[in-house]
Amino acid sequence: MKLYGHPMSTCTRKVLTVLAEKGHEAEFVLVDLMKGEQKSPENLARNPFGVVPTLEDDDFTIYESRAIIRYLDQRLPGTPLTPTELRARGRMEQWISVEQSYLSTPAVTIMLQRLFMPMRGQQTDEEKVKAASAEVARTLDVVDRALASQDYLAGSSYSLADISWMPYLHALAVAKAGELITARPHVAAWWKRLSERPSWVKVAS
Ligand SMILES: N[C@@H](CCC(=O)N[C@@H](CS)C(=O)NCC(=O)O)C(=O)O
Known part of the structure; x- marks a missing residue:
């Protein structure tokens, strides 16, 4: 298996976390976002949207991080990261959808404004950070209420939903x-539980 990505990319990190949870090593191929390599003809041939990550499994190529993590969970042996019980699985899907709809975009806006703009010698737009922070706060208020009565997003067990949120919390x-x-x-207690897992320690290092 080959994973085309960038180690700092939130979407790549979801895939790396699943691989680490499964104890599986894929060949990592760097697509250097700093050099714009995601828009190269080679990367566009494997990912027509010109982004990362993309996974190659023999003659099968798949892109979109949330699709890749679902594929890997079924494809690889190891502890399942999808609950078998119907309602827990429904909850997992609900929270992956919440992450995609209401967390990833404002969290990435904060990261771009606070980290990447200064790295490029440009000023952080604090108005954009303020608006994005309000959106993230609203989402985290909702998840804080849910986590009052359960340890993980799908219920009692760690799942793909927790993995999909981790890179944005980080x-x-x-x-x-x-x-x-x-x-x-x-949310704070949950993040502590998640970020202490050996899989995340490996990915974040
Ligand atoms: N929905 C896509 C989003 C992919 C995406 O936006 N990747 C970012 C890195 S996390 C990227 O490649 N950005 C570079 C660009 O947009 O040119 C997924 O989940 O895989």
Whole structure:
């Protein structure tokens, strides 16, 4: 298997976390986002949207991080990351959808504004950070209420839903927006549980 991605990319990190949870090594092929390699003809041939990640499994190529993690969970041996019980599986899908709809975009906006703009010698637009932080806060308020009565998003067991949220929580922490996590007790305890897992320690290092 080959994973085309970038180690700092949130979407690539979801895939790397699933591989680490399954104890499976894929060949990692760097697509250097800093050099714009995602728009190269080679990358566009495997991912027509000109982004990362993309997974190659023999003659099968798949892109879109959330599709890749579902594929890998079924494809690889190891602890299943999808609950078999119908309602728990429904919850897992609900929270993956919430991440995609209401978390990833504002969290990435904060990361781009606070980390990448200064790296490029440009100024952070604090108005954009403020608007994105309000969106993230609304989402985390909802998840904080859910986590008051369960340890993980799907219920009692860790699943693909937790994995899909982790890179964005990490992005908030490194973009000096960690108070969005620490101000919410159940989100803070959940993030501590998730970020101490050996899979995430490996991916984040
Ligand atoms: N929906 C896609 C989003 C992929 C995406 O936006 N990847 C980012 C890195 S996390 C990227 O390649 N950005 C470079 C660009 O947009 O040119 C997925 O989940 O895989």
